[in-house]
Amino acid sequence: MTSVGEAPKIAWRSATVIDVVQETSETRTLVLDVPGWPGHRAGQHVDVRLTAEDGYQAERSYSIASPPEESHLELTIERLDDGEVSPYLSDELRSGDKLELRGPIGGYFVWDVGTGGPLLLVGGGSGIVPLMAMLRHRDAALASADADTRNRLRVRLLYSSRRWDDVIYRDELASLADKDSTLQVTHTITRDAPAGWTGYRRRIDRTMLAEVAWPPAEEPRVFVCGPTPLVEAVANALVELGHPPALVKTERFGPTGGSV
Amino acid sequence: MSLISRGFRGKRQSAETAGRLPPGQYETRDFPVLSAGPTPRTPLTAWDFTLRGADGRSARWTWDELVALPRQTITKDIHCVTKWSKFDTVWEGISIDTLLSESAAKGIEAAPYVLARCDGGYTTNLPLADVTGGKAWIAFMYDGKPLPPEHGGPARLLVPHLYFWKSAKWVRELALLESDVPGFWESLGYHNYGDPWREQRYAGDE
Numbered sequence: 001m002t003s004v005g006e007a008p009k010i011a012w013r014s015a016t017v018i019d020v021v022q023e024t025s026e027t028r029t030l031v032l033d034v035p036g037w038p039g040h041r042a043g044q045h046v047d048v049r050l051t052a053e054d055g056y057q058a059e060r061s062y063s064i065a066s067p068p069e070e071s072h073l074e075l076t077i078e079r080l081d082d083g084e085v086s087p088y089l090s091d092e093l094r095s096g097d098k099l100e101l102r103g104p105i106g107g108y109f110v111w112d113v114g115t116g117g118p119l120l121l122v123g124g125g126s127g128i129v130p131l132m133a134m135l136r137h138r139d140a141a142l143a144s145a146d147a148d149t150r151n152r153l154r155v156r157l158l159y160s161s162r163r164w165d166d167v168i169y170r171d172e173l174a175s176l177a178d179k180d181s182t183l184q185v186t187h188t189i190t191r192d193a194p195a196g197w198t199g200y201r202r203r204i205d206r207t208m209l210a211e212v213a214w215p216p217a218e219e220p221r222v223f224v225c226g227p228t229p230l231v232e233a234v235a236n237a238l239v240e241l242g243h244p245p246a247l248v249k250t251e252r253f254g255p256t257g258g259s260v
Numbered sequence: 261m262s263l264i265s266r267g268f269r270g271k272r273q274s275a276e277t278a279g280r281l282p283p284g285q286y287e288t289r290d291f292p293v294l295s296a297g298p299t300p301r302t303p304l305t306a307w308d309f310t311l312r313g314a315d316g317r318s319a320r321w322t323w324d325e326l327v328a329l330p331r332q333t334i335t336k337d338i339h340c341v342t343k344w345s346k347f348d349t350v351w352e353g354i355s356i357d358t359l360l361s362e363s364a365a366k367g368i369e370a371a372p373y374v375l376a377r378c379d380g381g382y383t384t385n386l387p388l389a390d391v392t393g394g395k396a397w398i399a400f401m402y403d404g405k406p407l408p409p410e411h412g413g414p415a416r417l418l419v420p421h422l423y424f425w426k427s428a429k430w431v432r433e434l435a436l437l438e439s440d441v442p443g444f445w446e447s448l449g450y451h452n453y454g455d456p457w458r459e460q461r462y463a464g465d466e
Contacts, residue, residue, distance in 0.1 A: 007449070007462075007463035007464040008464045009462075009464035009465055009466070010462050010463075010464055010465075012262075014263055047461075049262070049284075050265040050268045050270065051262040051263060051264055051265055051268070052264070052265065052268050052269055052270050053264055055262075056269075056270050056272065057262065057270075057283075057284070058268075058270045058271075058286065059284040059343055060343060061342055061343065084270055084271045084286060088265070088267070088268050092266075092267045092268070097265075097266060098263050098265075099263075099265070100262060100263050100265075105449065105462060106448070106449065107448035107449045108296050108444075108445075108448050109296070228292065228293045228410070231293075232293070232299060232410055235297065235298035235299065236298060236299065238298065239298045245297055245298045245300070245380060246297070246381065248297055248298050249296060249297060250295060250296060250297055250298065252292070252293050252294055252295065253292075
């Protein structure tokens with residue numbers, strides 16, 4: 001157990017943007033070089049601090065997208081039109097710029113291969129980011145694992161997006177699932193499904209979870225991340241379906257009226 | 261000296277707003293929800309609240325008994341460690357002072373620390389001095405309406421002068437303790453005390 005005053009302060013560090021990857025029209029990934037980064041677990045986040053020339057500061061938290069195995073730290077930022085920090089990170093920041101951050105933060109919404117499986121990930125919109133860190137970590141850690149180990153850590157991801165073009169990491173998710181029969185990725189598109197779409201086209205509900213999720217008897221470790229209404233609906237439905245609340249870990253973000 | 265972020269201006273607030281915001285916080289008009297797991301739902305008929313003494317003696321109130329105690333209306337700014345602050349939130353609840361004086365009449369003695377225990381297993385720890393003297397409540401009304409489950413209903417601890425994770429949702433018990441015991445987030449890297457004005461977010465923050 002932690003006791004008072006013993007932990008070192010989580011220091012602010014200077015990070016350098018070494019690449020920017022546009023993921024969707026509203027999201028992009030900042031690839032950062034962070035000298036002295038102490039390492040992290042999949043699911044943790046960082047605090048980012050911006051300082052204006054007159055000393056005015058703003059801080060926000062962002063989930064880490066990259067796995068611990070990656071040498072650079074990646075943050076995937078969703079641009080919020082009325083935001084204060086995300087428009088700057090989305091529109092202004094470019095390669096070579098510096099950024100202050102501290103972390104890693106959060107020790108509950110985390111998973112690594114030592115935690116065990118099976119794993120059920122449910123995400124909405126940019127709520128995929130910490131879940132992607134878990135999938136990337138799993139992929140890296142199991143690179144030379146045998147079939148039994150892979151099966152023990154089998155994963156199902158249910159991911160809700162407004163439109164097909166809003167699906168973050170779409171190609172990477174497809175290629176991860178293509179090469180790994182123990183990873184199943186299911187999309188639901190809540191607004192404009194593409195022509196010929198045969199998948200789900202509604203918000204995640206209990207019926208969908210009953211169809212997609214591992215049965216409660218398999219005692220999956222569950223991670224749910226997204227806007228509050230999605231997380232509330234999913235967590236409540238999972239408990240109704242018989243999943244023990246203690247195995248359902250949630251991370252809610254954004255305004256109460258989110259609509260993914 | 262902080263690094264200057266080229267081209268960053270930020271959204272400036274009025275001097276009045278800025279003066280009410282602890283360092284690193286921004287004002288929201290919304291009421292975001294943050295919880296580590298599913299929202300527990302305990303029917304009021306099965307709900308009770310316990311104040312437990314360090315010697316194991318306890319006082320217990322049913323829902324009807326608790327809400328019949330003298331209630332107060334509280335208007336306070338609240339500050340979440342995830343950076344949002346919300347001004348002038350209006351609550352109704354029972355002062356912890358009231359519960360302590362009722363339980364003192366039953367022989368339960370004060371102790372220097374408290375641990376709040378909640379439905380769903382959540383816990384948070386505080387010095388007794390931070391929940392007495394008109395600083396903390398068991399709140400069951402928000403904005404004139406019963407507190408919604410996702411915001412901690414039927415009742416949550418309200419300790420507005422500390423980061424809001426200390427205002428434990430779905431609270432069912434306050435245990436008086438002779439020594440401090442870290443709660444849920446306090447065991448997972450968050451600050452043991454959590455004063456927003458000193459920006460005590462994480463373990464190690466001064």
